[in-house]
Amino acid sequence: MCQHVKSFSQPALLSVTQQLLRPISVPLSLFPSLLRTLCHTADTALTMGLITGLFSFFYNLPKIYKWFLKPYYLLSFLLCIAFLAVRKCPGVCEHLPSQREDGNSCDFDWRELEIFMFLSAIVMMKNRRAITLEQHIGNIFLFSKVANVVLFFRVDLRFGLLYVTLCVVFLITCKPPIYMGPEYIKYFNDKTIEEELEKDSRVTWLVEFYANWSPECQCFAPVFADLSLRYNCPGLRFGKIDIGRYASVAEKYKVSPSPLSKQLPSLLMLHAGREHMRRPQVDKKGRAVSWSFTEENIIREFNLNEIFEKCKKLSKGRSEKIEELGSIPQEDDHNEEHLGEELESKKDK
Secondary structure, three states: HHHHHHHOHHHHHHHHHHHOOOOOOOOOOHHHHHHHHHHHHHHHHHHHHHHHHHHHHHHHHHHHHHHHOHHHHHHHHHHHHHHHHHHOOOOOOHHHOOOOOOOOOOOOOOHHHHHHHHHHHHHHOOOOOOOOHHHHHHHHHHHHHHHHHHHHHOHHHHHHHHHHHHHHHHHHHHHOOOOOOOOOOOOOOOOOOOHHHHHHOOOEEEEEOOOOOOOOHHHHHHHHHHHHHHHOOOOEEEEEOOOOOOOOHHHHOOOOOOOOOOOOOEEEEEOEEEEEEEEOEEEOHHHHHEOOOOOHHHHHHOOHHHHHHHHHHHHHHHHHHHHHHHHHHHHHHHHHHHHHHHHHHHHHH
């Protein structure tokens, strides 16, 4: 970008800046150097952004490597680069139509580059609300496939129909992998949830209402599992229930499983069977108020640190009392043995 600015003549730059910045009382001779400085700064920022992206990629490379061993992620990646492979593949790209002026059908034309730039902008906006790395990758996969559909239909109707067919087959046959990592979570059904919640009034439950078909719930699963590993204690327990299977539970706790309501996942804090807090909140129309399910938000909104510290203090106090009570019988037994020995000695005398 800065190379193009340097190629401009100084009179041309002066005339442009004079028309655009007429009200500013600054010498116009400074604007060419200022513009070059801004361009240099923009190039530096772009370079730093690329370096940051590469650093993030290599930092998460072990996790990404494990993903590519799973069919869902591997096939998604191949579908995302399908148009790139077709456009650059020797022996195939020569037979594709192109709108380039030089007629080179093995390179992208301006319209295709615009679609790629639009794809990048959409992914960046969507990933602002992404919580986990899985959500970032999922957004990239989703919008890359949409862009591939547009690009293939633009090249040839037959290519577009073939690609859509492959996407439909992939959607039917391949499901995203379910989180199978460590967790301290109790899974409820419609018969056990009330019994467990009301069994001990001293226990506070943080329960996730989810559905297996929901991508948001699948992405949130590792976050909730990590919280259960960090905060699970005798006074704070974690639970989950699939309201896609148990509609009566969803109706009782007023959590809608409909995709339009956007209430999945929902977190409810329950104590002695009563609800104390829920996220996301629901408006009068039955739609969920936008809320980000990050670890920081959950810890802050549900006061997990405070509850955890209280539970630790209570459990510590109980253990000390038990130790004191356990030590008293031992002393009594020792005294009884000592008295018994004295009585025997008196009888002998």
